Amino acid sequence: MESAAVETTRGPLGLKGHLAGIIDVLGAHYGARPWQSRGRPVDVLIETVLSQNTSDVNSHRAFRALLDRFGSLEGVAAADVTDIEETIRLAGLSRVKSVRIKQILERLRAEHGSLNLEFLLNMDVSAARHYLTSLPGVGPKTASCVLVFSLGVPVFPVDTHVYRVSKRLGLISRNTSLEQAEAELEAMIEPTDRYRTHLHLIEHGRLVCRARKPSCHQCVLAEICPSAFTFDGSEATAYSPRREAQ
Known part of the structure; x- marks a missing residue:
């Protein structure tokens, strides 16, 4: 059964429109992220x-x-x-x-x-x-x-921050595994948007949408986030994987 968060994204624009809004808002807030190789x-x-x-x-x-x-x-x-x-x-x-x-x-x-x-x-x-x-x-x-x-191939890694924020935003359901999340998110995000969106979600997860006590009042996505202001301080662990995906 899908989460309530996912259900709330199915308005007139649906999930695709919801995602486009997220990408636009994060891009405007965190700025451009041109690709740079991190080494061999x-x-x-x-x-x-x-x-x-x-x-x-x-x-x-x-x-x-x-x-x-x-x-x-x-x-x-x-x-x-x-x-x-x-x-x-x-x-x-x-x-x-x-x-x-x-x-x-x-x-x-x-x-x-x-x-x-x-x-x-x-x-x-x-x-x-x-x-x-x-x-x-x-x-x-x-x-x-x-x-x-390293190679600039437009794939979409999912770490603990991307996983947590994507669930809260309703991009994936709560019972989606890390491996499923990578496949689903990569399929829905355009190749040209994957690199910067990955970095934006990580930054947002570290600075604002933290595992414990997310700062919804400071979040630029609060108006379109189905999980905004729904946390009691103990919920966060349910969204965080127990171990980082390899």
Whole structure:
């Protein structure tokens, strides 16, 4: 059964019109977000693996620590897994992540002779995602992050902020899984709007539509949000996944 939030978006303009309004308002409020590459695909891949279940600040520090200690990801690939674990401890789950990072880098070298993932650009999106998610510890969100943030492929990653805000806005139903959310949101958002909308939803989720005690009185979407001013302070956990999608 669909949520009441989704039902309220089915007015004269329907869900498509509701989404268009959201994109326009967020764009006007947060400004343009021209695409910029965040680095080599393998760099984005490893940093995104590090970001699972931790903050961007901690994952970035852990990634920099790897490069400072081993010189490059090629150096990380040759390092002992216990040394990798020690280096990335501040990112959390270091034992699991160190093994996954080592396995990913070793597999790339074994299969391709290098850590270059540019070959993904020669695949269709489905095949590229399939390859990436075949790597240890890489789920749909991580795969999409590599494609959009490194290679500029117009996909739509769904992290905890995008997931929460999209549910509250009635873009997806409350029982939609993270993987379903990515497929549904990507299908409804035009390719040219996906990158900036992803960033706008994250920023909005961090600054205004927080998991606990969202600031509805400061929200530029309050007039069109079916969930505005409906929170009692305890509801938020129902919208937040227990773990970040990989």
